[in-house]
Amino acid sequence: MTQQVYLPDDIPAVGKKILTDAGFDVIVGSGRDRDVMKKEGSNANAVLIGTQPFDADIMDAMPNLKVIARNGVGYDAVDVEAATERGIYVVNTPKALSDSVAETAVLELLAISKNLYQDSKAIYDDNWKYRKTHPGRDVAGKTVGILGFGRIGQQVAKKLSGFDVKVIAYDPFAKSTDTVEIVDRDTIFKTSDYVMVHLPALPETEHSIGTAEFKMMKNDAYLINMARGIIIVTSELVDALKNGDIAGAALDVFEEEPLPVTDELVSLENVLLTPHIASNTIETKARMAVDATQDIVRVLHGDQPKSAVNRLDD
Numbered sequence: 001m002t003q004q005v006y007l008p009d010d011i012p013a014v015g016k017k018i019l020t021d022a023g024f025d026v027i028v029g030s031g032r033d034r035d036v037m038k039k040e041g042s043n044a045n046a047v048l049i050g051t052q053p054f055d056a057d058i059m060d061a062m063p064n065l066k067v068i069a070r071n072g073v074g075y076d077a078v079d080v081e082a083a084t085e086r087g088i089y090v091v092n093t094p095k096a097l098s099d100s101v102a103e104t105a106v107l108e109l110l111a112i113s114k115n116l117y118q119d120s121k122a123i124y125d126d127n128w129k130y131r132k133t134h135p136g137r138d139v140a141g142k143t144v145g146i147l148g149f150g151r152i153g154q155q156v157a158k159k160l161s162g163f164d165v166k167v168i169a170y171d172p173f174a175k176s177t178d179t180v181e182i183v184d185r186d187t188i189f190k191t192s193d194y195v196m197v198h199l200p201a202l203p204e205t206e207h208s209i210g211t212a213e214f215k216m217m218k219n220d221a222y223l224i225n226m227a228r229g230i231i232i233v234t235s236e237l238v239d240a241l242k243n244g245d246i247a248g249a250a251l252d253v254f255e256e257e258p259l260p261v262t263d264e265l266v267s268l269e270n271v272l273l274t275p276h277i278a279s280n281t282i283e284t285k286a287r288m289a290v291d292a293t294q295d296i297v298r299v300l301h302g303d304q305p306k307s308a309v310n311r312l313d314d
Contacts, residue, residue: 005025005027005046006037006048010028015293016293018289018290018294019296024045032052034057037052037061045064045067048069049078059088067089067091070093076200084310089299090310096288097279098151098155105152105226106156109144109196112248112250118134140163141164142166142193143168145169146169146180147188148227150174150198150200157179190217196224199231201231205231208231211236214237214246219247222250223246226253227253229257234255234265238268247270248270248271249270251271252274252276257276258275259275291307295307
């Protein structure tokens with residue numbers, strides 16, 4: 001029987017071609033609802049998902065499953081332990097999106113510095129004078145602190161190299177370079193004009209940035225989070241923004257996605273919000289589709305995947 005690959009969301013044609021050329025049936029589903037996925041993927045040998053939760057209950061509804069491929073770096077929404085117990089590989093695409101996320105991170109740093117969204121919105125609100133009472137800030141001469149100096153953090157530092165800023169970073173597994181000094185965690189919060197979060201979502205990073213960290217930050221400093229919403233204590237961030245403990249924040253990720261329009265963050269003027277778009281580009285989607293589907297092919301052909309996040313017993 002031909003092996004089946006289930007795609008709850010469609011992917012670029014280049015990825016589907018890799019799967020069909022390998023001789024698999026490709027089933028494009030109708031969305032991320034868990035009950036829909038359980039029904040549509042019931043015969044799947046492989047599944048390629050986004051950020052939706054994928055737990056033991058869903059896995060058990062797909063008894064032939066051999067690999068769960070994740071379009072992206074983070075795999076916190078997948079119950080990796082449950083997958084491992086069931087002999088299912090979990091793979092991701094860690095090399096496909098570093099450039100794109102780094103570009104978006106720098107873009108958001110610049111946008112929040114120049115008050116770009118609010119100034120643009122003011123035109124549509126017929127308020128040309130808004131700019132006079134809401135000047136932006138220059139980035140040159142400032143200190144940028146990067147929390148997490150992996151692939152993405154390193155690309156952020158590289159892309160900031162032409163902006164005449166001092167870049168420091170915190171990462172227990174990284175070493176200083178010619179252009180980036182590795183410092184302790186508190187130094188990032190105490191001395192940075194911009195704190196950029198590029199940490200993985202792990203038990204030790206969950207809700208690891210809150211009131212204590214915001215109190216350490218300068219009153220005119222900004223927080224930029226391009227990692228995962230769960231790393232920030234959102235209610236405490238809202239308080240810090242309201243109280244003027246920090247100047248502002250640029251957020252691309254949230255604990256609850258989609259972010260409800262009634263969320264308190266939406267009403268704050270010193271916040272730039274974007275809907276998890278850091279890697280949402282044509283080029284990156286194609287790269288992720290290629291990397292994810294190639295690992296699916298490897299697993300279904302009985303080979304080792306290149307980007308497994310778990311290890312299965314032989």
